Amino acid sequence: xxxPKKAPKKSPKDKGNGHPPHEDKPAGGRPSWRGMxxxxxxxxxxxxxxxxxxxxxxMNYLRKNDLCPISYRKVCRLTGEEVPFxxxxxxxxxxxxxxxxxxxxxxxxxxxxxxxAIEVDVFVDEKDVDPKLIxxxxxxxxxxxxxxxxxxxxxxxAVSKKVAVGVFVLxxxxxxxxxxxxxxxxxxxxLRFAASLRDASELDLPAKxxxxxxxxxLALDLIKKxxxxxxxxxxxxxxxxxxxxxIAAKAKGKTVHVREEEAPRATEVDDIMAKLKESxxxxxx
Numbered sequence: 001x002x003x004p005k006k007a008p009k010k011s012p013k014d015k016g017n018g019h020p021p022h023e024d025k026p027a028g029g030r031p032s033w034r035g036m037x038x039x040x041x042x043x044x045x046x047x048x049x050x051x052x053x054x055x056x057x058x059m060n061y062l063r064k065n066d067l068c069p070i071s072y073r074k075v076c077r078l079t080g081e082e083v084p085f086x087x088x089x090x091x092x093x094x095x096x097x098x099x100x101x102x103x104x105x106x107x108x109x110x111x112x113x114x115x116x117a118i119e120v121d122v123f124v125d126e127k128d129v130d131p132k133l134i135x136x137x138x139x140x141x142x143x144x145x146x147x148x149x150x151x152x153x154x155x156x157x158a159v160s161k162k163v164a165v166g167v168f169v170l171x172x173x174x175x176x177x178x179x180x181x182x183x184x185x186x187x188x189x190x191l192r193f194a195a196s197l198r199d200a201s202e203l204d205l206p207a208k209x210x211x212x213x214x215x216x217x218l219a220l221d222l223i224k225k226x227x228x229x230x231x232x233x234x235x236x237x238x239x240x241x242x243x244x245x246x247i248a249a250k251a252k253g254k255t256v257h258v259r260e261e262e263a264p265r266a267t268e269v270d271d272i273m274a275k276l277k278e279s280x281x282x283x284x285x
Contacts, residue, residue, distance in 0.1 A: 029049070031047035031048055031049055031141075032048045032049060032050060032138070032170070033047075033048040033170050034046075034047050034048070034143070035115075035116045035117050035118065035168065036116060036117040036118065037117070037118050037120065037140070037150075037153060037179065037186075038117040038118065038119050038120060038166075039120035039153065039164065042149065043117065044142065044146055044149040044150050044153055045142065045143035045146045046118075046140045046142055046143060046146070046150065046186075047141045047142075047143060048139075048140060048170075048188065049138060049139045049140075049141065050138055050139075051138055051187070052136065074088060089101050089102075089103070090103075115168075115169045118166050118167075118177060118179070118188070119166045119167055119168060120164045120165070120166040121165055121167065122164075122165050122166075123157070123160065123162040123163065123164050123165070124162060124163060124165055125161070125162065126162075126163045126178075126180060129163070129165070129178055129191070130194075132192070132197055133191040133192045133194065133197070134178075134189055134190075134191060134192075135189070135190040135192055136189070137187055137188070137189050137190075138187070138188040138189070138190070139185055139188070140179070140185070140186040140187070141185075150186065153186065154181045154184075154185075155181070157179070157180065157181045157186075158181040163178050163179060163180040164178065164179040164180075165177070165178055165179075165191075166179070175190055175191075176190075176191040176192070176193055177189065177190055177191060178191055214273065215272060215273060215276065218273070218276035218277065219276060221280055222276060222279055222280055225280060
């Protein structure tokens with residue numbers, strides 16, 4: 001029976017774990033950002049926390065022959081020497097080999113207001129926000145003595161059934177955001193700028209076609225069969241669960257046996273009717 005290999009102990013100075021660290025702290029930890037929600041002349045002090053948990057099956061990179069963990073280190077490109085974090089600055093290469101060094105004060109000067117406040121520009125219907133723009137959710141928490149102003153902003157959005165759209169700067173980048181009430185929380189959703197989306201016209205897509213009536217009727221019946229409310233809690237990361245089982249078995253030196261499954265095959269045009277009928281007659285799991 002194969003036994004799991006043991007990796008060598010890490011050096012005290014080697015804090016790398018084979019993957020980049022998470023930049024965002026979970027809700028309840030250290031805020032990712034502190035600032036204001038600014039609408040009109042009202043400013044609400046808030047803390048920003050990520051609403052997303054770290055990946056469950058995050059992997060470490062290891063050297064194959066002895067399982068020595070691989071770490072990410074900052075090195076000088078010219079000499080290969082490791083550079084301590086305290087000696088690292090940020091710079092812009094304005095000409096080949098020539099840099100302008102920028103510090104935190106310079107980034108703040110670029111737009112003092114946007115680095116310290118989420119500036120609300122407009123209130124809109126949420127349905128008008130293109131789902132393709134939605135990127136990542138965060139929670140906003142009121143800072144001390146800001147509860148009343150926070151609650152007012154949250155309840156006003158709830159009553160008006162509108163969401164706020166605005167911009168702010170996080171980690172030296174300007175972000176488009178949507179603010180919406182969710183229970184007792186104000187949710188901040190990072191949005192992509194429209195210019196960052198690719199045009200679907202670049203794809204090779206079929207033109208609108210006349211679908212045979214009998215196929216359309218069966219397809220609509222199949223959709224009706226699968227109709228139901230969206231319950232996100234009913235969906236679990238089955239891949240991660242199976243991966244954890246494999247990891248647990250291998251950690252105990254057990255051989256992992258996986259049931260072979262056949263990958264789905266594309267349905268041929270001539271088989272569409274038969275497959276639709278078969279789908280309708282099958283019991284839904």
